[in-house]
Amino acid sequence: MTAPLLEVRKLIKSFPGVRALKGVSLSLGRGELLAVIGENGAGKSTLMKILAGVQRPDSGEIALDGTTVELRNVHDSLRAGIALIHQELNLADNLDVAANIFLGREPLKGGLIDTARMRREARQFLEAVGLVVDPATLVSTLTIGHQQLVEIAKALSVNARVLIMDEPTSSLSSHEAENLFKVIRDLRSRGVSLVYVSHRLGEVRALADRVTVLRDGENAGNLEKTEIDHSRMVKLMVGRDLSQFYPHVPRKPGEVVLKVERLQTRAHPRHALSFEVRAGEIVGVAGLVGAGRTELLEALFGVLPAVGGVMRIGGCALAPRSPKEAIAAGLALVPEDRKKQGVILEMAVRENLCLARLRRDQRFGFLSPTGMARLSADMVAALRIKTPHDRQVVQFLSGGNQQKVVLGKWLALKPKVLLLDEPTRGVDIGAKQEIYRLMEELADQGVAILFVSSEMEEILGMSDRALVLHEGRLAGELARGALSEEAVMHLATGSERLAA
Ligand SMILES: Nc1ncnc2c1ncn2[C@@H]1O[C@H](COP(=O)(O)OP(=O)(O)O)[C@@H](O)[C@H]1O
């Protein structure tokens, strides 16, 4: 048997107060795409930085082609053919694309940089990653997705045999991500070996040849191609079963709280949507990208007012023209992009938690400083928000805890209907489970919950009932008993139409 291309044996790395890696091993075959997954803090980035020569291990071995190598710095790693695309990209903003690709290795002519040749050669690497831009373009003018492709082109220009990507899709749009996957598949078919670090299990399932799972600085297990599925990955990441992961318990739903009648969103005015959500019911909204899920929530909440139809909340008809009207009627929306719309990152936990209440009750002005302190303390406790104190600025909290602050802000209004858009996007698995538990608690208290999710497991795990949208139309409704991945996909892709 030939040795694997890259082999890591028992790496140990400590930082003051933390053992980030406690003897981690992995191996990578030629032309293979190995996904490395694990919860936040599992040690993934530390391992990748060691392979890229950015950090040095305390002990352990790294072998390439069966020969032990010392990676003392980034140059050693590059010389060995290992390149890392960092989570935060590493380009020089003030230089053009070609200069970034050849930074430190510029072709010279008569002692000066041969710009013409550099740009000519840059073209061939840009072509390899499918990026159609002039090599003389300043990188600061490119989108994040394109900057990332420049980084990959740069890695190819140093002949990287092992390309490591650390959470490469975390700041990409879904379109940019799709393009990146194409480039990745293409590189693999040309013999480049890849280590792909990601949180997003859907893309891991779509891309990986093998999966290595880290948990708490240790190897938690490996999955071969045929074993890669969501529940196995989650089980290894969290060390427990998926059935225990979703705390869902069936409840007897109460009265209809939200009744939507022939609602027409601005994005898909040709389709009228009608459905109900009862007290204590958790209704999932599934669909592919572009199905109109966010637009539905935004129409209900008056962000982008509907062009037709009404809804009834506890019997009162309304067609909100603004979030203010929706809030007054008992609705709350936790938006998908919490950084843009959900919290004010520069403000403290307490101010954020009280924000929605203060705005609504402005006219009455009855939330005193002590009232605020109490409300905030209650929310921090109820949501188990991990923060040293509630005067902490929100941007220093983890993603999961920021999301809990957004939730808390809306829960302070005691809404009758809670709208959640991708409630667990970008939060780690521990915080995910806490958000699920919270949804359950709210449903137990009689709140009607409508949540949009792109994660199949979340729709299947958390919904009492699911609505499936396809290109703006309500393609179908599935009761919990009828919920399955196949049934959802069937409706989401519009294939029931084709069959008819
Ligand atoms: N430079 C550093 N200094 C101190 N602690 C660090 C440093 N880098 C990482 N850590 C700690 O090491 C652990 C693993 O972190 P990391 O490798 O970034 O995990 P992951 O990428 O899986 O989220 C965490 O507890 C983290 O706080």
Ligand SMILES: [Mg+2]
């Ligand atoms: Mg990381």
